[in-house]
Amino acid sequence: MTNAVEIRGLRKSFSDLEVLKGIDLDVAEGEAVVLLGSSGSGKSTLLRCINFMEEPTAGQIRLNGDLIGTEQGGRMRYHEADLCKLRTRIGMVFQHFNLFPHMTVLENVMEGQTIVLGRSKAEAKDKAMTQLLRVGLEMKAEEYPARLSGGQKQRVAIARALAMDPEVMLFDEVTSALDPELVGEVLKTMLQLAEDGMTMVCVTHEIGFAYHVANKVCFLHDGLILEQGAPQFVLQTPETQRVRDFLAGHSLFKLPN
Amino acid sequence: MVVEIVRERLLYEWDFVATLADMDLLLLGLWNTIQVFFLALVFGVPLGLGLALGRMSRILVLSQLCSFIIEFFRTTPPLVQLFWFFFALPILISVQMTPFVASVLTFSIQSSAFFAEIFRGGINSIDKGQWEAAKAIGMTRKSSLTRIILPQAVKRMIPAFAERSIELLKTTTLISTVSYADLMFQANELASKNFRPLEVYTVVAIMYFFLILTFSQLTIRLEYRLAKTGEGTLR
Amino acid sequence: MDYNWDFASVFVYWNVLAMGLWATFKLFIICSTLGLGGGLFMGMLRYSKTRWISYPAMLYVEVFRNTPVLVQIIWFFFALPVVTGIEVSPMMAAVLGITLNTIAFSAEVFRGGIQSIEREQWEAGKAIGMSYAQSMRRVILPQALKRMLPPLTSRGIEVFKMSTLASVVAYPETLQQAKLIASYEYNPIEAYTVVALMFFIVLLPLVQLTYMLERRFGKSDA
Incomplete structure (x- = not known):
């Protein structure tokens, strides 16, 4: 069986700085993978390379078996039109939501469907309402984003990505900009998605979410995957001191059970 | 002696009758001013958008060419430009140049350079995340710009836009120097006819004041109506 | 487009142009110094909490911002002598028009600069026990001046270009030459x-x- 995402030898440099130094990663269909690591470890860049928000410097990425880009003289070449098409197959949710403020919630969720996929207005509206229902915001369809709470905005952003019928969903620290009491509603939506069998790659600081939801956890350090495996192993019996330190920092204070 | 002169001057009898009797001359001038102003906006704004997009283009030659045009027309005085378009250009391309055409041409290009910078500022002021979100749902750069970025940017640009348009309106007075019968020109004519420069130029100043005030009130109202979604504006 | 350019016919008059450029600079220096200085003063009046001070200042600013400089110059040249009986030279008319106009514009820059500083900065000043004047001098002004620098520089450029208007009253600046x-x-x-x-x-x-x-310095206000 082919993997939903297959990454081989991925490298990415920003001018002199090499952020990713050769990443191999497989994401099976229906799997939820969580990327952990301190800031600067390259986890966000890795995520952004999957849908080519950043163009990799070297390496190959396959989406459900399709190699992205064309090989030319030992290097991968990418055409903007191909990348646009690829991005319709991958959904992405951002830390700061990035909803379009000049459009209503419904228009936000319809925009990509009509403009990029060329669906009819009626079909797009139908799909949009289905996805808004799924994230529990169908009653906010006619509101402008400015009138929503952070958690609601993020759920709309998830609906906007889902409406494109993506093969994979990417989540880039989607709860980091939220008030603590709003984090739960977004994580619950993501849990629901994982249970529905959506293939997901998430960058997050929510270790608890990683433990309970992820099928696989990857710990990135200095542009490489330091440890990867089932959350029980990586999070409870880490092999390296680096991961132990990271986890200790994240669970310094805990409520007694 | 000096006191006497001052007293005499202070007792200067304002007489607006002669000026107001020829009000139709001034109104005609006002109408001509508005025409040039309006046409310069109609041509200048789209041209400005073009220059801004050109300057932000990834094609180096295009970007540098547009930068040069913008900087050139921003740094040279409009009066020099007007003289150039009126006196020099017709010889160079051997066409007949009327004051009207020269005026519209000068002020369209001149204001487009300033509008370009407003467009650029507006587009740059939009959060990078908006480009990213559009990109992530598979939009091309072009449709990201027209569907997502510009609609937001234009709203923010309105105050800067209004300010620049008012500058343009004031700058149109220069066309009187190439004998186009705008309000300023008509005032000069009238003042030399009725020997009442004080009254004529005072009336004209008041006319400009109210014309500009009306325009800026209109834009403030427009801005207020568009500000509904509660975003900041760019000045 | 087969015109024969002959720049030599201009350059033989280089001294005429140099005189013009000198006159332009003279206008620029006088008008921008008086205009920016006066503008800061006018801006403070405009920002004053006393209405008797802020309202006349506002009227001044609006009148001079909303009338064309050329009208002002011409008014000072042709109309002012009629009222006052004082002979107004081309230079004086130009200086009066451009300076008074620049005062009005830079007053707005000054006010905008102070208002652009977040309220929290005033509060932080207050919280460590500073008076209004101390907060203004130590906290607000240093930040505001930085933000005002770009629009004030643009104003200076405008003044330099505006000096060409003096040619209309035959003052021998660059364009007139x-x-x-x-x-x-x-x-x-x-x-x-x-x-x-x-x-x-x-x-x-x-x-x-x-x-x-x-x-x-970011945050331009003009």
């Missing part, structure tokens, strides 16, 4: 091209400076 050359030699193309280039060369570094200031 070029007019003279053009009417002597029938070479308007070269004469006006040279003037345009002169302004471009003088002002381009200033424009670059504004860009640099804007990048460094």
Whole structure:
């Protein structure tokens, strides 16, 4: 069986700085993978390379078996039109939501469907309402984003990505900009998605979410995957001191059970 | 002696009758001013958008060419430009140049350079995340710009836009120097006819004041109506 | 387009142009110094909490912002002598028009600069026990001045360009001198091209400076 995402030898440099130094990663269909690591470890860049928000410097990425880009003289070449098409197959949710403020919630969720996929207005509206229902915001369809709470905005952003019928969903620290009491509603939506069998790659600081939801956890350090495996192993019996330190920092204070 | 002169001057009898009797001359001038102003906006704004997009283009030659045009027309005085378009250009391309055409041409290009910078500022002021979100749902750069970025940017640009348009309106007075019968020109004519420069130029100043005030009130109202979604504006 | 450019016919009059440029600089220095200085003062009046001070200042600013400079110059040249009986020289008319206009504009820059500083800065000053004057001097003004720098530089550029309006009352600044050359030699193309280039060369570094200031200090208000 082919993997939903297959990454081989991925490298990415920003001018002199090499952020990713050769990443191999497989994401099976229906799997939820969580990327952990301190800031600067390259986890966000890795995520952004999957849908080519950043163009990799070297390496190959396959989406459900399709190699992205064309090989030319030992290097991968990418055409903007191909990348646009690829991005319709991958959904992405951002830390700061990035909803379009000049459009209503419904228009936000319809925009990509009509403009990029060329669906009819009626079909797009139908799909949009289905996805808004799924994230529990169908009653906010006619509101402008400015009138929503952070958690609601993020759920709309998830609906906007889902409406494109993506093969994979990417989540880039989607709860980091939220008030603590709003984090739960977004994580619950993501849990629901994982249970529905959506293939997901998430960058997050929510270790608890990683433990309970992820099928696989990857710990990135200095542009490489330091440890990867089932959350029980990586999070409870880490092999390296680096991961132990990271986890200790994240669970310094805990409520007694 | 000096006191006497001052007293005499202070007792200067304002007489607006002669000026107001020829009000139709001034109104005609006002109408001509508005025409040039309006046409310069109609041509200048789209041209400005073009220059801004050109300057932000990834094609180096295009970007540098547009930068040069913008900087050139921003740094040279409009009066020099007007003289150039009126006196020099017709010889160079051997066409007949009327004051009207020269005026519209000068002020369209001149204001487009300033509008370009407003467009650029507006587009740059939009959060990078908006480009990213559009990109992530598979939009091309072009449709990201027209569907997502510009609609937001234009709203923010309105105050800067209004300010620049008012500058343009004031700058149109220069066309009187190439004998186009705008309000300023008509005032000069009238003042030399009725020997009442004080009254004529005072009336004209008041006319400009109210014309500009009306325009800026209109834009403030427009801005207020568009500000509904509660975003900041760019000045 | 087979026109024979003859710049030599302009350059033989280089001393005429140099005199013009000198006159332009003179106007620029007088008007920008008086205008910016007066503008800061007017801006403070405008920002005052006493209505008897702020309202007349506001009226002044609005009148001079909302009438064309050329009208002001012409008014001072032709109309002012009628009221006062004082002979107004072309230079004086130009200085009066441009300076009073610049005062109005820079007053707004000054006010905008102070208002652009977040309320929290005032509160932080208050919280460590500073008086209004102390907060203004130690906390607000240093930040506001930085933000005002780019728009004030743009104002300076505007003043430099505005100086050409003095040619309308025959003050012998650069453009007026070029007019003279053009009417002597029938070479308007070269004469006006040279003037345009002169302004471009003088002002381009200033424009670059504004860009640099804007990048460094951000938040332009003009």
